Every structure is written in C-alpha cells, then in structure tokens.
Amino acid sequence: TGPLKDMDFFIPEGGGVRFIYQFTSEPPAVSFRANGEKDGIIDIVPKTGILYLNGSLDWETKTVHKLQVESLDEEGNVVKGPYTITIHVEDINDNPPEFDKTEYTGVVRQNSRPGKPFMQVHATDRDDPTTPHAQLRYSILHHFPNPYGEMLFEIDSVTGEISPSKTGSYYLDPQKQDTFTLVVTVKDMAGMSTNAFTSSTDVIITVKESLWKAPPTIHVQENSTQVHPVKISQVQSNEPNVIYDLFEKEKLPRLPFSIDQNGVIYVTEPLDREEKDTYVFYAVTKDNEGELVDKPLQISVIVEDINDNPPVCQQALTVIEVQENEGEGSNIGTVFATDMDKEHTLNSRLHFKIESQVPPIPSSNLFVIQQDTGVLQLRSHSLNKRIVSNYSLKVLVTDEVFQTICDVRINVIDINDRIPIFEKSDYHNVTVAESLPVGTVILEIQATDGDEPATGSSYIIYQVKEGDPNNTFTIETDPETNRGFVKINKDLDFEETPVYNLVINATNPEPLVSGVQYNSSSLTLFKVFVTNVDEPPVFRKTVYKAEVSEDIPVDTMVMTVEAYDPEGDTKTVLKEVRGKHAQYLKCRKRLFNEISSPSRRWRCGGLVAGDLPAAESQKSRTTLTLQLQDVNDNPPLLAMDYPAFFCYPLSGGERTIIQATDADKQWYYSTFTFSLAHDRNAINNWEISKVNATHAYLSPKHANFEEKVYIVPVIINDNGQPPLERKVNLEVNVCSCSSENSCF
Secondary structure: OEEOOOEEEEEEOEOOOEEEEEEEOOOOOOEEEEEEOOOOOEEEOOOOOEEEEOOOEOOOOOOEEEEEEEEEOOOOOEEEEEEEEEEEEEOOOOOOOEEOOOEEEEEEEOOOOOOOOOEEOOEEOOOOOOOHHHOOEEEEEEEEOOOOOOOOEEEOOOOOEEEEOHHHHHHOOOOOOOEEEEEEEEEOHHHOOOOOOEEEEEEEEEEEOOOOOOOOOEEEEOOOOOOOOEEEEEOOOOOOOOEEEEEOOOOOOOOOEEEOOOOEEEEOOOOOOOOOOEEEEEEEEEOOOOOEOOOOEEEEEEEEOOOOOOOEEOOOEEEEEEEOOOOOOOEEEEOOEEOOOOOOOHHHOOEEEEEEEEOOOOOOOOEEEOOOOOEEEEOOOOOOOOOOOEEEEEEEEEOOOOEEEEEEEEEEEOOOOOOOEEOOOEEEEEEEEOOOOOOOEEEEEEEEOOOOOOOOOOOOEEEEEEOOOOOOEEEEEOOOOOEEEEEEOOOOOOOOOOEEEEEEEEEOOOOOOOOOOOOHHHEEEEEEEEEOOOOOOEEOOOEEEEEEEOOOOOOOOOOOEEEEOOOOOOOOOOOOOOOOOHHHOEOOEEEEEOOOOOOEEEEEOOOEOOOOOOOOOOOOOOEEEEEEEOOOOOOOEEOOOOOEEEEOOOOOOOOEEEEEEOOOOHHHOOOOEEEEOOOHHHHHHEEEEEOOOOEEEEEEOOOOOOOOEEEEEEEEEOOOOOOOEEEEEEEEEEEOOOOOOOOO
C-alpha cells in the first residue's frame, strides 16, 4: 500500500489473477479510477484502490502496460492525478526453440577440409533474447549410418554451421556411402539447464566426389615447337576463392611449370627428355591469409621421347684381335654403340651393317655383323697373319632417323704353333764360390721362338725343371731378346750342397695349338759346382739378453753365448767381451762335441774381463745386453738444501718441513715413514707429522726454547723389501730472525 504517485511494477508473465498494489486515499478523495492499456487484464477496485490482474500477462504479446490512475471525491471530481503506472512484463522460459525448417539438406565434397562449414541450420526462440531463455545451443544427437564409430560431421554449437570432422575429411567417400542423416538438436537456456526446452530436426547430407584430385600422369613430348606456355592439365578446389600455387621438393634450378588462379597448369618451355625425363611437383590451394585449404596434390609429368639423338660409337676405334686359326662362324668381338633416346623404344633401336672392308676380298667379305647386336663373326677360315696382319672395317649404325659410322680394326694374331728351341742342349759346368751374394748372374742362356715377336706365342719363360728342390736359383727373361739370366736366389752353402745338376726348360705363356707339344729341343742342361770359402764363425743369436739382480755374487754365470764354425772345422772360435762395461764380465770357454753334428762348438758360459789374443783370421761379433734389476740396498737420506730453523722467540704453532730421498728406484717404496728416535729430550720437545710420501712436518711442542742450535734425532724408514731405515741428526736452529747475523 501507499499513496498515489508515479510507479513502476515488474511482474513475471503468466500466474493468473493476483493483486499488484493498493493505493491509499487522502480526503476528500473517496475512490480511484484507472485508464490506459488495461487490455482487459489490469484494473483497479474504485473504493479500495487495489490494483490487480484478472488474467495472465504474456511477454510475447506485450512487454509493457501503461496506465493513468487518479483519485476522486464523492462528486467524481479528480482530487489527485492522473499518475502514470507502468507495468513491466518479465519474460519466463515458456517457449521451446523452433527450427526454420523441418528438414535440411546439404552437400559436402569428398576430402573437404575438416572444420570448414558447408551448410548451416537455424532455430529461433520467442522468449526474451536478452535472457538465457532464448540463448540456443546446437548439437548432433544421432548420425545415420555411422560405420566408423566416430562422428564424421561436427556442428558449431553457437552458429549451427556443419562441417566435416577430421575423421570425416579422411573417410568420406561417395563410393562407399553417399548419404548421411543427422539428427540435430537445439536447446535454450544455453544448453546449461536440465529444464531447458529442446527441439530437433533432420539434416540430409549428400557426399559428392571431390573436385580436388590429382590429375592422371601428364605426358609432354620433348622439344615441342608450340608457343609456350602450353596448357597440360587443370585442378579444381572444393572451396571457392582460393589461391592456387605450385611447389617442388627437388629444388631444381627452375621449375618449367606454372598454374593460374583457375587451377590451369602450364608447361612454360620446351622440355628435354635426355636432360630430365620425369618431374614430380605439388599443387596447393591457400586462403587469403596464406593458410593451406586443401591437401597438396602430387602432379607427375613424364617427358615423352622423340628421335632426336643419333647413334654414338662407344669407342672412336674398336680394336679386335683374332687368331689366324679361328674357325668359321666364331664370334670375334662386338661393336658397341649407344643412343641417348629412350631405352627399349624404336627411337633407340640400332641396326649394324658393314659398309666396307680394307683390304677388300674380291669374292666376299671375310666378316659378317649381326644387325641387331653388333656381334662380329668370321665368315670363312681364311685368315693368314703372314698375308694380311689386320683389316679395317666401316660399320654403319642406324636408328630410324640418324646414322653413324664406327671404325673397327681387326688384328690377326699369330697362333702359337712353334716351340722355343735352345741354342745349346748342354751348357756344361759353372763354378761359383759359396760366398757370392743373392742376385748374382752365374750364366746366360738363349732359346729362340719362330712365332710372331712381342706376343705371348713367342715370349719365353725359363724355369729350373729338375735339380733345384729349394729354389736356390731363378731365371729372368729379357723381353727384348728372350735371353735368360740364371741368378742366385738363395745363399749357397758348400757344406750343404756342393753340386747342382740342373735341367732348364723353355715355354710360352700362350698355350700351344692342338697337335704341337714341347720336346727335348726346349730343354738344356748344366752343372753348378760350389767352392768352399773360409767363412767367419756364426753366433746362434744376433742379440743376447739377460736380466740379473744387481747384488748377485761375483763369478755367477749370467748368460750362455754360443757360436759355431760353418765349415765344420775344429779350429778355435775365439770369444771375448768388449764394450763400455766389459770390465765387469769375464768369459769362460767350454768345448762341446755335438753327437748329432761333426762340428765342434764353443760355448761362452760366462763373460771375462780383459782381451784374449785372436787365433783365427775370421771374426764375428754379437751384442750382449745385461739388464740389472735394482734391489733395495740404499737406506733413505735427508734431502734438504737449507737448515731447519725457527724464529726466536717462539709463539706456538710453528713448523718446518723436512724431506727424504733414496738412491734406489722409486718403485721400491710407496712412502717414507718419519719418527723421532727414542730420545727423552727429542720426544718431550718435538713432534713429527706426515705431509706426503716424501715430506713431513717437524713442530716444537712448546714455546720455551732458548736461542741456540738443537740436535733432533730422526729415524727415516723406506718401507722397501727388505725395509731399510736410517737415523739422522737434524740440526734445528732457534734464532732471532730480526738479527742480521743470527738466522740468515
């Protein structure tokens, strides 16, 4: 209740009959009157001033009602007013959303980009659009059929735009399924309330073949004389207003292809198959922001061959050798030619023909060539090296358009039908000293061969056939004269083999023809007498080595050195020791008679000091190496370049460092041990602590030292095998460091 005045009321729609407000009267007013947009629903009780609804308000019919209310006296005259009463109708969610159509249809292309809308559904709601009551959300409820278990389509929940999903972009194929039915729902209350109203509609989608597909392999003839660029193919995107482009992965210096904004692909210049016979590149589509619209398409171009290359001889001159006894029909060689046009086509098919032969044969050519392979054959068995040593052929090589002449020379090879014959069947005797060095020529021999010179049929190989089981001799051939040089191949030894009875044979590297064999004419004999030479004695080893401890007693045998006389004589072999340290060694001679050998040998069972007179004219020398092993035979010593001292007076905490060393090799100790001798004064006044393997600290135990020199007995142990120790008296000077003559 309240006095009459301008007022606004906010009332939800619906709800039926109800009171709104009661106006109170002020004398002389006794009643009220309402005029305006009552619409048969809003009214006022005159006597009581109650404003009420006698029906339901409807926001969808009228959102605002304006009334004029005034108070009246008993005479019906206006006391106050009129005042404006405004009733605002508040919307409630009392209307479900409605689709524009009961059924929608759309078309999508195979391989369309995922997320790219191809159609849209739309629904409206009569409720207040400024409230959640009319905020709509779309979703796909069902999907018929659904062969892949995942949605092939997706919908924008706010706009209702439908597009292929990633799965759909990959799997949609009109050959497999060309029609789909989607049940699309729309909810108000932004889809967030369980009390929201829901409506649905069917969407029929037809899948059509993609426009964006790679064209078949493009064939372009090489060396085209057309005016370029020339159209060779065209592609079309599923989307309108795209930008077409080409790219290639080979990084060619130039790509001789282009594409316009209608998707037409051109070749921009003549192609050469021999330079490049295939091209692979990609067509792409982009939007205005440069993003890819469609998947790249692979474009393949094959350059078609034309016959634009002549045959080429593989060699400027083909040289063929044939033996003069070659049989009729024999394959004697091949003329090779190539054609850069495409293989296995008529453009590169070659034919061979003999155009001419020099010298000519009156009746017919001696040779024939297989026209498709270039294989040369001997037509007749009438080659004779002595009459004609070589033939020159002109071979015509042709394809369907071009021709080339290839030159061929056929050399007639003499057959090996003659054997080497020695000029002497016996070279008698050769006497050589056993001391001749390896490589010395001891005899020259000669055989001749009647076959063609400088060929394998006439070249002579000399070999020792008998009498030389150890290959003591070798024979080298002079290729110019076929003369043989018998050389020493291994050291001669009169004592081992004083005489050699040699049989030499002469052969050719080329096999003899059938029916011809080597005989005694290809053999010769001679003897080699080896004379004795007074040889020097020979040590068993070139170097003798031994290892002994440095403390071995005098007269201990350290090694045995053996030498012998290769002559097998009984003459003395003298042994003596020379060198820097020979005075430490002496040699004792002992004579052994070997049971298995007639030779006598001296063994040096020790080594001597001093020289022995030489008793023979031949001498030999060997090297003795005696390695001494160190033993721990040196006790440790102090190694200090300066006296130990402390500055007087002592304040406490002072220390000086002492160091030990050892003349033995360092591997005989791992560490020195330092300690004080069992001396009362030393133990009471000093202490030693270790620093490392070779150093220690000496420290005073107190500060009550006088200014004088102290003797500190220190024991140093080297911890060797066996351990050695030494007691040293260490002088320690306690002196005034500030005094000029005291410490320094």
